Amino acid sequence: MNRNKKFSYKKKEETPLIKQYNNIKNKYPDTILLFQVGDFYEIFGKDAVICSKILNIVLTKRSNIHLAGFPYHSLNNYLPKLIRSRLRVAICDQLEEPQKGKNLVKRGVTELVTPGITINENILQTKSNNFLASIHVGYKKLGLSLLDISTGEFFLTEDEENNVLQYLKFFNPSEILFQRKEKRFFDKLLKNKYYTFLMENWIFNYEFAYEQLISHFKTNSLKGFGIDNLKLGIISSGVILSYLHNTQHFNIKHISNIQRIKKEEHMWIDDFTFRNLEIFNSLNKEGVPLINILDHTTTPMGSRLLKNWILFPLVNIFCIKKRHKIVQELHSNNIVRNFIKKKLKNVYDIERIIAKMVIRKITPREIYTLHKSVTSITEIKEKILSQESKVLVDIGKSFKDCKTISDKIVKTIEDNTPNQIEKGKGNVIIKGVSKELDQIRVLYFSQKEYLEKLCKIEQKNTGINNLKIGYNNIFGYFFEVRNPKKHHIPSHWFQKQTLSNSGRYITKELKNYELKILNAEQKIFFLEKEIFNNLISEILEYLEYLQTNAKKIAILDVLCSFSNIALENNYVKPKINHSSKIYILKGRHPVIERQFLSKISYIPNDVILNKSDQQIMVITGPNMSGKSAILRQTAIIILMTHIGSFVPAQYAEIGLIDKIFSRVGASDNISLGESTFMVEMNETANILNNISHRSFLILDEIGRGTSTYDGISIAKSIVEFLHESQLRPLTLFATHYHELNEMSSIFKRIKNYHVSVKKIDDDIIFMRKLITGGSEHSFGIHVAKISGMPIKIINRAKEILKTFKIEKSKNK
Template structure:
């Protein structure tokens, strides 16, 4: 057995080998040491004719999923080695072999999957010709591919795609591994990454893999004709799946090609900062946008909701199709209620299709599929009668699965067992052979069923009972106190602590008849069930298309439910560059505050007069809330949902960028300020005319003058004449408000504060103009900072304000265009200003020295 183990392990040295021995999966040697430590299992040993005992640990086979899940979530591969023969029918060594390799991206077990989340395996490729990406969820059968053969930021584009789908595992080529800088793919995406050997990326290997999966379907039909990089990438993905799943993947019925740019691009920082699917601090759904909107009724809809929030649409026509569908549902509460009630009864048959294709579906899965398909005709009818084009499209996409419903209804019993090899699955009347076998043992079963009462009456032993177990078969059990009353014909079979178990010749005869027939019945039922599973497998594609329609309908119904309940309104979405929101509200925060306490605010932006909103005001007054709610309203509208405001006009945004809060990456030696500047550089490099940029406190991670200079120049960069980018810019550098007078497109806003008798109240209202101070000491008082410290801080603040440091900086930065006088450095003749400048080593000027120089120069110019 150990030689067999070593031989199999040699082929899977990159995996933890779960080696089936009877009712356990055992691990040996280094695998055992590793797993015992990771899962806190007892490490034992096994003597096997070797000089040393083999380290060993194991888990029960019926509970293996939970252990495998923990290992896979840690990033390990698990090779499952099964007994391929029945030990009872085998002489000598039982044949064993690996039947599946479970990796983070290839999980199929329902116990390991999160119901409302996809589990994507991705294959990413980068070369001098371009980049490509393929990804799939084998539990649902989704398979997507794209490529891009131009652009300066291919690596960033690839990372954004991986972040968008939240890939669990990524296969990459060597060139892509070499292209990684300080930010590696696993750091940037959170996925587990494997570099695949070069032979996988040959054109022949890729096309062979595609042909093995899709047969004679042409590359044109798959959307791959002429897309060489996409072919290589999807070929590697399929080859990896064949190696790990050990079977053809019938649930992968089609490949969907998509173009990058069809959806709004959201990078990791934006998804995190806007808290789309989880909160920043405790990483839970509660408190996220998903928490507010996800009123879906099916697991399929839950996954689709996540997908739509992570990839809002960029096409105004498509967006308005969704909005019209939501409007139809909001305006027809009876229709909405009927749809939601039907959806509540629909099982996750998207993933069920995957289990059917892989041969893992059981009788209860079939009943769930039958019940789900029973609601489809009414759904199709209700949707077809609406006036919304998208709802009518979904109606047409819902297939007629009545043959599937009727076949399952005819064959499977109403309450089938979980297992498929122990009988009790098939209805009477489906098979004459099966019915004859059941009839042949009916009398024997009735005799056994009545044996207990008849023997009690015959022997007078009231505590006698008849039972059965797999080891000893049927038996008659008598307690120890009644053993002297046991008839002579009873044959002792087993001694217990409290009594004895017996058999009789007649009971043994009936047992033999029943068990032999039941073995045949169970095998025949399993064969009939397998045939049914294969028959339903021919409908996999129809089931998948229907499940996609049901998922989209579920999200639209959730949008309508939330919109009606919370008073959301239908936005106007067009191709302009305007952004106009009246009485906008933060969708999450208004649900966590007391009713009526949230203060609504307006937002107006365009590409000419008001592209840069500089927002000043105290900490905790609501600047970040205002900026985030603006971004969330745009994102919700482009995802097809109504929005929390009185009215909104949204000019489509192709990207949303956010730079909010302080963070560092100490593991890679990156300070808070370095991370801030890296994120800012990424935004400035990628933002375009249709982008929406949210910047909070740029430059606060360094000295005042450095930070102000960076913040000032950032505003100028985003507000230049050629390319004004819609930006909300929150800052405590009040000096920057002077830009409103000198730079077209800049508008000052501030958060209103009521101040009386030394006390202040944050009104959370955004008003025109700039704030005069930040009230930082007051916020510190609210946070509970000791009073002595606060008193000292107020004294120091007064001292600094009296010294007029703010006015110095204003003199340095806030000059109107007409006040600027230029002097040529090469002008002839004596000039004290030029003489002073010529003496300077400008590379050595410190901020404090620069202030002194400016003051000296000002005096000279005044003279």
């Protein structure tokens, strides 16, 4: 879309409504404008054509203008579809009630929704953040900022290009902002994988950004956030704040902090490893990712936090041990754990409720869920404060006292309150909160009694026994008299309508009462709205307390989840220390073991690594024997240890790991002209160029994408490089090249292992047990046989294999 081209229709086609539409649309040329006309949102021109296809709504044409639309109350059904289609949407509402004698209603944009800026629960995913990112290009580094406006989380960092790309993959932002002049650079960098929006060059200014940030956070400097030396990051953060203002998001008080992403404080896991270990997504359609096993959280906040912990595992042993200790306390205390789990069911998404309050887009029902949440958190706090465990008591002390909030809500809003304050309903604010409101309600809700009494009086005064009082939107209230009784009608009655069998009349008293009722309806609405808004303002005085409790309850939710899965799956508390060894006894794969009807069926395995005599384990064995599972489960056990979870093993002692790398499985990238082997070499090169002295590597079938001799040469060379490196990274190396077995006799820290099989006649049983020593057989023909390969091919393959073996023995 040409952003500079103004939107307009021909002059002769402009009605006052279309002229108003054009004026507003020209201010938002790059958005879909939803234009409220009465009870509908109307869409005109090219916007209508686009929306009709996405929303599957009727497209019409009137006076050469394309037109589409949907009911006003259906916005939450249609808006998510537009945002998911990567469109920006400006919502233009009527800002006043239609008035008689006034042709044009005042309208204006009340909200601009983009993929990266929304609090609409129908657009957001409950268990995932929705980040808006901003990137600023420096000389050698990029500044990156990320904001989730729905939760108030705000992050920034500065790093090299490749690391910033990794962060983007981790956070998966819905929208990325960058400088207009850098479009070509970002087109090449992002490869159209993200929705992007170009910002004007002048906004990317350090002084401007700095002022934006200190003005928002109401501070004199940014030193308190630990970001004052991150110039590129500050610029990218200032751009986000500017963007919020440009999109009509001024009420952002809930964005109360900005955090620096410190790479050195977290274990580094690249996106290849997350994919290979199937952490968040399975490589197979019917597979189960690890997150499904680990996420037994109850609250949306807990679920989002767990994902964050997995993306950024800790490398601070003190903090890791503290998590382990809390999990252990909850693990051993059934009463407390079950109490917490029960109460967490009444804790709603406080982070997103706060965001809605701040921008005044919250409903009475959502406010009432805040009361339920605060009440449950208070009960959890009291329960854990009564315990003898110091770590639990410390958590209890960290919660803020928000009972005042709960009391204010429960004394102001009705339980089972409607989702919106609606005109004339009068059932949101509790009786007794406002005397004026109570008096007006009596008037409004006693209509039936008053009208029945008035009708009886007029029946008696006029002698018209069948007199009725009716109502319609045109005349309001009226007396209806059947024609035979017309001669009884008093002279002070005014006729409004003549029907075939009756007439309709009004009196001054009836009209005055109608005005009172109409005014009462308006007054009730405005009074309830005023009381409700005052309540929100009072609650927001405790904004910091609420945000603190939301964070603390999310942590407790995740740790409670860890204790639950540890009990259900027989996990143990791992020992973590500063040693350089991995010692796992009877380790299991947390996902694969759940696929067995009985956990006894899963064969556990030991993995022992250290830098003195067993730095590298070369694992051979037939395909489908379980080599890859052993590699993956070891990496997952290390990961689970560093996020604070118990692990699937009989015993686990883990030396601190700062990076996990993996090269497992094949992944073509044909669209970029890269073969399986090229991808394999790229990923392996990335690993070898970035290892540290505390890295852990799992490498599976390196070199299989090329010819046999090339593959063997590459595999041997890589193993030798890892052994001879001064860093000595701990490594599991699975291969079908049996030639690598000989390396253990040359290099002292390389040890051979194989996954055992049992051969009975022509049948092979995979024992899935890791034992010392190398394997000389791949049993590939057997694997082909059990896969359903035609028997004729299997028999011929055996003949060919026999011939190869004879020739090989002759050559010796």
